[in-house]
Amino acid sequence: MKTASTTVAGIGSGKRKQNQQRFYLSVHLLFILLCVIVTVPFIVIVSASFTNETSLFRDGYGVWPKQFSLDAYAIAFANSKQLIQSYMVTILATVAGTLLGLWLMTTLGYVLSRSDYRHRNKLSFYVFFTVLFRGGLVPTYILVASWLGMKNTIYALFVPALVNSFYVLIMKGFLKSIPHALYECAKLDGASELRIFLRIVIPLSTPAIATVGLLTSLQYWNDWFTSILYTDDSKLQTLQALLYRMLSNMQFLSVIQPAGLDSSMLPQASFRMAVCVLAVGPLLLVFPFFQRFFARGLTVGSIKG
Amino acid sequence: MLALPAIVFIFIFYYIPLYGLVLPFKDYNFTLGFWHSPWSGFTNFEFLFNSNLVQIVRNTAVMNALFIVVNVIVEVTTGLLLFELGKRSSKVYQTILFLPYFISWVVVSYALSGFLDPDLGIVNKLITALGGQPILFYNEPKYWVLILVLCHVWKCLGYGTLMYYAALTSVDPEYYEAAKLDGANRVRQAWHISLPMIRPIILILVIVSIGNIFYADFGLFYTVPQDNPMLYPVTDVIDTYVYRALRVLGDFGMSAAAGLFQSVCGFVLVLLSNYVIGKISSDDKLF
DSSP: OHHHHHHHHHHSOHHHHHHHHHHHHHHHHHHHHHHHHHHHHHHHHHHHHTBOHHHHHHHOOOSSOSSBOOHHHHHHHHTOHHHHHHHHHHHHHHHHHHHHHHHHHHHHHHHHHOTTOTTHHHHHHHHHHHHHOOOOHHHHHHIIIIISOOTTSTHHHHGGGSOOHHHHHHHHHHHTTSOHHHHHHHHHTTOOHHHHIIIIIHHHTHHHHHHHHHHHHHHHHTOOHHHHHHOOOGGGOOHHHHHHHHHHOTTTHHHHOOTTOOGGGSOHHHHHHHHHHHHHHHHHHHGGGGHHHHHHHHHHOOOOO | OOSHHHHHHHIIIIIGGGGGGTGGGBOOOTTTHHHHSOBOTTHHHHHHHHTTHHHHHHHHHHHHHHHHHHHHHHHHHHHHHHHHHOHHHHHHHHHHHHGGGGSOHHHHHHHHHHHHOTTTOHHHHHHHHTTOOOOOGGGOGGGHHHHHHHHHHHHHHHHHHHHHHHHHHTSOHHHHHHHHHTTOOHHHHIIIIIHHHHHHHHHHHHHHHHHTTTSOOHHHHHHTTTTOGGGHHHHOOHHHHHHIIIIISOOHHHHHHHHHHHHHHHHHHHHHHHHHHHHHOGGGOOO
16 A cells, blocks of 8 residues: 555655655644543543642643652552452453363354364354344342352352353354364374364464454453442452442542541542552553454454354 | 353343333323233323323434535544554554543533533633633533534544444555556545445445434433533434333332333334435445
């Protein structure tokens, strides 16, 4: 595309070239503006977390701390018990949920993609129907909370969301591109079905697995709803649920419980933002590196078929 | 055999909840359990229709429709522009625009409160600096249509843009070269080549979202307005209503009735939109 445009521009007059440069410049400017708009909210949070509380109350939020202060972080670190606990819960739920979910979704997607599987169409519909029609929140809640007895257990945080039918269909779409002859060959060599799956399917589908895995883990990591829905115990609070409770509850002292501090002395607004930075920051530094997998996944899985 | 665990899983977590279809017709009692709760006929639905069903359904559908329209326009435009810039120079922009996708709505709420806080928010500081009266955003429903749309675009922009951009990069460059030889300018190329080429993906995405129009993004409507009752005229959607009826009021029957209403409407809508697409171009049919 780029080479083509330059050759054509070479043929064109100087004015045309100038026009083109002006066009690129304005598009770049537009995108720079967009990027500023996208990043400013993050900067506001970070800046507030580094601002002295009295200054924050006098001058309000901004993009740059007027009076730099690390107080909020000092207090957050001194009372990091809940934060660490939440980190543990979130990591545990994310890892367990992603690994188990990937296993379930890949196996199902694989079976659906095998053209020699007799009930393929029926099973496909069985999966697809759940995308179309859902029982809803209340029956699910009763199922998980009372019938399966998962209320206030760590299982409630990841088990109900293990299989996403949509991702199963993405998997299926991708696995379909593996030539069937490969399976035939392996079978002739005497490989069992499980062996075929482990030795052929999984290595060949790493891009799809990586994509679905990242989408799933992101979903678990950012999940606060399941946590506030199924757990009342602060020991089982995920990071996002902790943030949510702090947001909705002005008395978040009870959530994070700083020891030996008068509540009036506590820098509220900046402290809140500091916890937010601590909870989200590490992830934001890590995830963009995997962005290409997200991008690839979007092109990989045409959901059709 | 290999898929058995997943099949069982889907049965438990997707098909068993379908028993909930009869739940709205019961006077559910948590201690009595599902089987022993008495039947109640249509009382739950009567309650629902007499309360603010119209409002929550309207909010859900209208807000989602706005999201769909605004998102498609903005994302396709940025996708096309990004494509014009070429691969190398658009990389940085892609990464930055994608950032909001990684955070949850809770974090968005934190950022938004930095802007809209009645005393400390940036917007009100600007307004007072310019000599105006501060606006109590969290008490005024009229601003929230715009705020919610902006938040939604802000968060989804990178993802959608990338999706269209990815679709554009798979277009055969020969089309553009041919068009250039014929003297087509940039706008014409975008209009006559790029847009038709990504039309299938636009259609599919729009249809999927239309099918989901009765499912609101819970995080957006619940945490971003901070569950403020004064904003309910605009921000209360089916999902938040169901959640409140369940966890705050403990009214299982009514909550389930609203949920059932949502499921049925959504189902009909998906079938309908799929049918419509089949009429326009049968290739893009979803199933």
